[in-house]
Amino acid sequence: MICVKRGNQEVWLGSAEMRVFYQNRVYAAPNLIYHYVTEHQYCPPEEFIEAVLKGPLPGSPEYETFLKRWEQVR
Ligand SMILES: [Zn+2]
Incomplete structure (x- = not known):
């Protein structure tokens, strides 16, 4: 896992995914994509x-x- 700073907040990357919603689509990526x-x-x-x-x-x-909405249909 990798720790990054966002303002004063430390965020650990490597154990979660992110969701992006746009134009009736859902994108998923590991949160390490930031790194x-x-x-x-x-x-x-x-x-x-x-x-x-x-x-x-x-x-x-x-x-x-x-x-x-997405959590209900998956
Ligand atoms: Zn690296």
């Missing part, structure tokens, strides 16, 4: 990048609505 992109110059597929940049942010009401 791969920032430290190893990994470039995710263009549609994933667009979804991250344009989709609702985690913690927002829109994101939470998508998350609840």
